[in-house]
Amino acid sequence: MKSTLYTTAVAVAFSVTKVAAHATFQDLWINGYGASCARLPLSNSPVQDVTSKDIACNAGTSPVSGKCSVAAGTTVTVEMHQQPRDRSCSNEAIGGDHHGPVQVYMASVSDAASADGSTASWFKIFADTWASNPSGSNGDADFWGTKDLNACCGLMNVKIPSDIAPGDYLLRAEALALHSAGSPGQGQFYMTCYQLTVTGSGTAKPAGVALPGAYAASDPGILVNIHAPMSTYIAPGPTVYSSGSTRSAGGACAACESTCAVGSSPTTSAGSGGGSGPSTTLSTATTTGSGSTPTGCTVAFPEAAKL
Numbered sequence: 001m002k003s004t005l006y007t008t009a010v011a012v013a014f015s016v017t018k019v020a021a022h023a024t025f026q027d028l029w030i031n032g033y034g035a036s037c038a039r040l041p042l043s044n045s046p047v048q049d050v051t052s053k054d055i056a057c058n059a060g061t062s063p064v065s066g067k068c069s070v071a072a073g074t075t076v077t078v079e080m081h082q083q084p085r086d087r088s089c090s091n092e093a094i095g096g097d098h099h100g101p102v103q104v105y106m107a108s109v110s111d112a113a114s115a116d117g118s119t120a121s122w123f124k125i126f127a128d129t130w131a132s133n134p135s136g137s138n139g140d141a142d143f144w145g146t147k148d149l150n151a152c153c154g155l156m157n158v159k160i161p162s163d164i165a166p167g168d169y170l171l172r173a174e175a176l177a178l179h180s181a182g183s184p185g186q187g188q189f190y191m192t193c194y195q196l197t198v199t200g201s202g203t204a205k206p207a208g209v210a211l212p213g214a215y216a217a218s219d220p221g222i223l224v225n226i227h228a229p230m231s232t233y234i235a236p237g238p239t240v241y242s243s244g245s246t247r248s249a250g251g252a253c254a255a256c257e258s259t260c261a262v263g264s265s266p267t268t269s270a271g272s273g274g275g276s277g278p279s280t281t282l283s284t285a286t287t288t289g290s291g292s293t294p295t296g297c298t299v300a301f302p303e304a305a306k307l
């Protein structure tokens, strides 16, 4: 599939060959506004070597200049598509029966605009993994995080824990596609790191794990045949941090997952800002500093250039 070029920056970032079905996490929505603080992957190809540094923030990515400011406790929304900003809900966010868990991590860093994710300490803040489908006969028919992404046009809500200390963080969204994972090394990881500055008065500094380090190719959630009946699924990595959140696979789309669309009004969500923002296009949210603009982002994504 040929990708449409949107902006110079995005076009350059996605200029390599695309493969249908594969996908990338792209924009981040904060209080209903799109924000650009993603270290966009250079292609939509997966990372499969869990011992590679690429498992942290995808292959070949570099820090970007923007940081997204977000209050602790805010529910943000990550967005995945096969092609850059292909928001057509008729195209699956991640296609090709790429079923598997969606998990999100954070790592406290001194400067999100320069931090190396492969040396960071990651704690898991969110998981939407697997649930049995009583009317299905195998794992393919069961409920998965990636199916929720597809059902919600690529959007998934993730709460930033309320109690974490303010400061810079990397936020890492990960989808793991398990369609070929019955063979070693064939689990497909799709991840993007976002650069955040978290505000608030929390004090928690959750213990983390290393990526690479926390995953092994033989983990039961990575080396697994989902084409057979499944009675359980153990997602890779540590347990979700106590103030993090989980979502039951197969649940309904909610809040931004249902309402965040280009040109729509922002929906009020937890955290500050958002409630009375402009109702025109999201590009108006690029302006910061007035009372009606969101507090969520320092750089809004350039929808006007695209649409």
Ligand SMILES: [Cu+2]
Pocket (backbone or CB within 6 Å): 021, 022, 046, 096, 098, 177, 188
């Ligand atoms: Cu694939």
